[in-house]
Amino acid sequence: MNAPAHPEHLLPQVAQRDVPQALIDALRQRFAERCSTALVVREQHGRDESSFAAPPPAAVVFAESTADVSAVVALASEYRAPVIPFGVGSSLEGHLLAVQGGISIDLGRMNKVLSINAEDLTVTVQPGVTRKQLNDEIKSTGLFFPIDPGADASIGGMSATRASGTNAVRYGTMRENVLALEVVTASGEVIRTGTRARKSAAGYDLTRLMVGSEGTLGVITEITLRIYPLPEAVTAAVCSFPSIEAAVRTTIQVIQIGIPIARVELIDVNSVRMVNRYAKLGLREEPMLLMEFHGSPNGVKEQAEAVQEIASDHGGKAFEWASTPEERTRLWTARHNAYFAAIQSRPGCRAISTDTCVPISRLADCLLDSVAEADASGIPYFLVGHVGDGNFHFGYLLDPDLPQERVTAEKLNHQLVTRALALGGTCSGEHGIGLHKMDFLVSEAGDGAVEIMRTIKRALDPHNIMNPGKVFTL
Amino acid sequence: MNAPAHPEHLLPQVAQRDVPQALIDALRQRFAERCSTALVVREQHGRDESSFAAPPPAAVVFAESTADVSAVVALASEYRAPVIPFGVGSSLEGHLLAVQGGISIDLGRMNKVLSINAEDLTVTVQPGVTRKQLNDEIKSTGLFFPIDPGADASIGGMSATRASGTNAVRYGTMRENVLALEVVTASGEVIRTGTRARKSAAGYDLTRLMVGSEGTLGVITEITLRIYPLPEAVTAAVCSFPSIEAAVRTTIQVIQIGIPIARVELIDVNSVRMVNRYAKLGLREEPMLLMEFHGSPNGVKEQAEAVQEIASDHGGKAFEWASTPEERTRLWTARHNAYFAAIQSRPGCRAISTDTCVPISRLADCLLDSVAEADASGIPYFLVGHVGDGNFHFGYLLDPDLPQERVTAEKLNHQLVTRALALGGTCSGEHGIGLHKMDFLVSEAGDGAVEIMRTIKRALDPHNIMNPGKVFTL
Numbered sequence: 001m002n003a004p005a006h007p008e009h010l011l012p013q014v015a016q017r018d019v020p021q022a023l024i025d026a027l028r029q030r031f032a033e034r035c036s037t038a039l040v041v042r043e044q045h046g047r048d049e050s051s052f053a054a055p056p057p058a059a060v061v062f063a064e065s066t067a068d069v070s071a072v073v074a075l076a077s078e079y080r081a082p083v084i085p086f087g088v089g090s091s092l093e094g095h096l097l098a099v100q101g102g103i104s105i106d107l108g109r110m111n112k113v114l115s116i117n118a119e120d121l122t123v124t125v126q127p128g129v130t131r132k133q134l135n136d137e138i139k140s141t142g143l144f145f146p147i148d149p150g151a152d153a154s155i156g157g158m159s160a161t162r163a164s165g166t167n168a169v170r171y172g173t174m175r176e177n178v179l180a181l182e183v184v185t186a187s188g189e190v191i192r193t194g195t196r197a198r199k200s201a202a203g204y205d206l207t208r209l210m211v212g213s214e215g216t217l218g219v220i221t222e223i224t225l226r227i228y229p230l231p232e233a234v235t236a237a238v239c240s241f242p243s244i245e246a247a248v249r250t251t252i253q254v255i256q257i258g259i260p261i262a263r264v265e266l267i268d269v270n271s272v273r274m275v276n277r278y279a280k281l282g283l284r285e286e287p288m289l290l291m292e293f294h295g296s297p298n299g300v301k302e303q304a305e306a307v308q309e310i311a312s313d314h315g316g317k318a319f320e321w322a323s324t325p326e327e328r329t330r331l332w333t334a335r336h337n338a339y340f341a342a343i344q345s346r347p348g349c350r351a352i353s354t355d356t357c358v359p360i361s362r363l364a365d366c367l368l369d370s371v372a373e374a375d376a377s378g379i380p381y382f383l384v385g386h387v388g389d390g391n392f393h394f395g396y397l398l399d400p401d402l403p404q405e406r407v408t409a410e411k412l413n414h415q416l417v418t419r420a421l422a423l424g425g426t427c428s429g430e431h432g433i434g435l436h437k438m439d440f441l442v443s444e445a446g447d448g449a450v451e452i453m454r455t456i457k458r459a460l461d462p463h464n465i466m467n468p469g470k471v472f473t474l
Numbered sequence: 475m476n477a478p479a480h481p482e483h484l485l486p487q488v489a490q491r492d493v494p495q496a497l498i499d500a501l502r503q504r505f506a507e508r509c510s511t512a513l514v515v516r517e518q519h520g521r522d523e524s525s526f527a528a529p530p531p532a533a534v535v536f537a538e539s540t541a542d543v544s545a546v547v548a549l550a551s552e553y554r555a556p557v558i559p560f561g562v563g564s565s566l567e568g569h570l571l572a573v574q575g576g577i578s579i580d581l582g583r584m585n586k587v588l589s590i591n592a593e594d595l596t597v598t599v600q601p602g603v604t605r606k607q608l609n610d611e612i613k614s615t616g617l618f619f620p621i622d623p624g625a626d627a628s629i630g631g632m633s634a635t636r637a638s639g640t641n642a643v644r645y646g647t648m649r650e651n652v653l654a655l656e657v658v659t660a661s662g663e664v665i666r667t668g669t670r671a672r673k674s675a676a677g678y679d680l681t682r683l684m685v686g687s688e689g690t691l692g693v694i695t696e697i698t699l700r701i702y703p704l705p706e707a708v709t710a711a712v713c714s715f716p717s718i719e720a721a722v723r724t725t726i727q728v729i730q731i732g733i734p735i736a737r738v739e740l741i742d743v744n745s746v747r748m749v750n751r752y753a754k755l756g757l758r759e760e761p762m763l764l765m766e767f768h769g770s771p772n773g774v775k776e777q778a779e780a781v782q783e784i785a786s787d788h789g790g791k792a793f794e795w796a797s798t799p800e801e802r803t804r805l806w807t808a809r810h811n812a813y814f815a816a817i818q819s820r821p822g823c824r825a826i827s828t829d830t831c832v833p834i835s836r837l838a839d840c841l842l843d844s845v846a847e848a849d850a851s852g853i854p855y856f857l858v859g860h861v862g863d864g865n866f867h868f869g870y871l872l873d874p875d876l877p878q879e880r881v882t883a884e885k886l887n888h889q890l891v892t893r894a895l896a897l898g899g900t901c902s903g904e905h906g907i908g909l910h911k912m913d914f915l916v917s918e919a920g921d922g923a924v925e926i927m928r929t930i931k932r933a934l935d936p937h938n939i940m941n942p943g944k945v946f947t948l
Contacts, residue, residue, distance in 0.1 A: 005729075012585065017616055026771070073561060075852045093677070106590035117833065117835065118730075119730055119833075119834065119835035119836050120835045120836075121727070121729075121834075121835040122833065161675055162674075162675040162679070163675070164673055164675075167812075168673060172650070172673075173673050173675075174671070175679065175682070176646070176650055185922070189922050190920070190922070191922040191923040191926060192920060192923060193919070193922060193923055195895075195898055195899055195900045195918065196833040196898040197831040197832055197833055197863075197865075197898070197899045197900045197903065198831070198834070198863050198866055199638055199642060199647050199863050199900075199903055199904065200636075200831060200900035200902060200903060201635055201637070201638075201647075201829075201830055201863065201900075201902040201903060201905060201906045202900045202901055202902040202906075202907060202909075202911070202914075202915055202918055202919065203638040203686070203907055203915050203919055203923075203924070203927055203928045203946070204683060204687055204943055204945075205636070205649065205679075205682045205683060205686055206919075206923060206926060206927065207684050207687065208649070208682035209679060209930075211679065212675055212678065212679055213678055214676070217678075228732065229731060229732035231732075247680075252593070254844060255595075256592075256593055256595070256703075257703060258702065258703035258705075264610055268543060288895070295773075296580075296773070296776055298772055298773070298776060299769075299770070299773050299776065302770055302772060302773065310526060321800065336537060348616070350885065357671040357672070357673055357674060358671055358672055359591065359593075359594040359596065359670040359672075360593065360594050360595075360672070362594075363595045375855075389672050389673050390672060391669075391671075394935055399835050404774065408765070421669075423668055423669040424508065424671070425669055425670070425671045426669045426671045426673075426674035426676045427676055428673075428674060428675040428676040429671065429674060429675060430673065430675050431675060432675045432676075433675075433677055437676070440676075441676055441677050444669065444676055445665075445666070445667070445676065445677055445680075446665060446666060448659070448663050448664070448665040449665040449666060449667055449677075449680060450677070450848075452659065452680060453677055453678045453680065455934060456678060456683075456930055456933060456934070457935045459929045459930060459932070459933035460926065460929060462932070468647070471677055471678075472677070
């Protein structure tokens, strides 16, 4: 595998497709001021948290119902124009960019929690509901939705990218927690996949085909999720280690003996330094694990004691415990602020993030070699990881005025992904493929499997209008 | 929805397709005595545990490698002949019947555990490995594979039908526990889906598209599974209840408050009577819950005490505990023998099984109305259920010489499925669609979603050779 092309060089290869004025006129007629062609609106919908750039979409439609979405897609299908679903714009791999032009469908106004079935531990929401909003709205039921990708992403976007985050080690990812969907297909038809039953062996698993399809097979207009009773007891702990390796070996052992830890996050010494400077936390400037335990009071105590013993065996020290919500928030501030602290540490920089995930036994090998490479590169970086799942992120902090840094960072990412794949891992633990990892997907899955994906795409979206140019080339 | 056609009436509507002698000759040349056309072998591969009948396949090939499977499928593709993957023949909905003729591929000789990655809690097996064999082979590692559908099914078959069983309430189903697959596609090409990483956001979820596709999209030739540390402590308990309703309401409450119970099985009074007669167990002849708790010694004790309190609130009595493996085996004998005890209770009968699954809050409604209907029908039956998931099975015991009983049983099943769907449930919790539930799948998923399934099938299997005539009509 050769080093991937510099991303800016990838984008111009894709031709912008024609968006006929007749389509814009038809959308305006149907949606009036809810169809915008103002440049500022289009530009806002033509980017995400990635560092890529492409011309903005030709128009943005603010959908308020499934019927609205269906109408947009049906018109787009008639005129063969791309449609790009937009949640809150927090995706990281260029998913939202109108690389082939087209219409952005903003789903932010479809933000109702439609039903809370507390007795069944399920909830049904519109795609524009964000995860924090959802947790606010269900708090009074004593239930919560655990998937936490960091950003206050929309549930629709989290479903479309198969998101996960800090709680996945215990509660799974969107793959495990989406029970059912309503989807507008490429013809504008509305289908339902799955039911509220916890399990089913009825036909093809269209729910999980749509989850992670990044808008390329349909627009998700309704999501039924599993939710969970708030644990009786929650304890968080932070522990410093003499080395990243010691922290990682602790994590591996915790997972291998089956301790049902809810969260276990690695924060490298660079991140600790940046966060200390940003938020004056006064943390020991050593690699850290941030952990959280959920369960009964006794169960939490047992888990925490077992983990502390394992950590001590690996030189872990300065255990700090937090049982009250306020203390926990203080500890988790380090993790949640890592990104912003890092950005501030190099004024004017852009962060680009890696996202590999490997089998847990290979985590130390994968991570330590990549740390050595990153250190040698001279590029400022930070490292955080959902290490209980074998998933971690380097954040390379690039000066946009120094193109060579981008080349170096892409090379580091390429080496990391190559290493992760060789160790039986994946090029994306949770961010998705988008524009950036199409070559990596082929390396990981093989030509044959990607051709099966293309075949499905062509069959379900014959005019290639659903978020075209993402996941794979057609 | 009209009552479905009597299954025997369904089968003749499907035309047998031509299996050219040239294909048989080519298979014989490639496989010599591993390609059999002996009637006894063909008949053995032309049936499963369902009560359906169809002409046997034209030949059976005993595959010993992925290359063998690939060669059979490539030849079948060339001659446009159906291929039907065969594990151990334990499926329940007619999945294995050669309703359109064709070649059965027996995967029973592909029965090697290929690698055990104890550190990663994963194992990779060939499709003919059975679940009991797998657990025997990994026992020394202190790990186990929890999915237990009752029968000693093959892992390939369990993957193809998205099986689950008694442990699913805690450990999930094949949907959650298959990490990666090797699949021979309809052209004979070999692809890999997924990796050994615990999570991934890399491209379409082909793994879960294949899991539950019942052999209609490809032949599964290798499976990577999640496995789990054997719990430190296991306790089983049996508890009798004054009514099914009391047992079900206990279960609902246990699930709703989030007790991580590993198994909770309902056994109705009919089953208890049959099992008492069959195995002289001397159990109280009342509805029973059989439960199992996994965890630390303290954790198991906490769980069990909490459940006992809830059960007592619902009139549960005669709690019997079992902590040693021998005592547990004795208690679980009732559950495991229910099917055989029932069959023996009416000599010469055939059991046909229902398989609905509903959101847990609707379980009592769904179940009690269906019990009333079954009681009124006069058909002997037994009722067992993985009630923690909302999944339960009526076993109707039919005299094959009394066709009217089949009609009555089908009517009962139809009423049950209609009720389950109206309550937000599914027509199949774990047995799959096969031949028997194609109408129900349309009622459940809707024409639009089933048409998406058909579109995928047509795209990935353009000659309709992969287990044709199952899941849906084309």
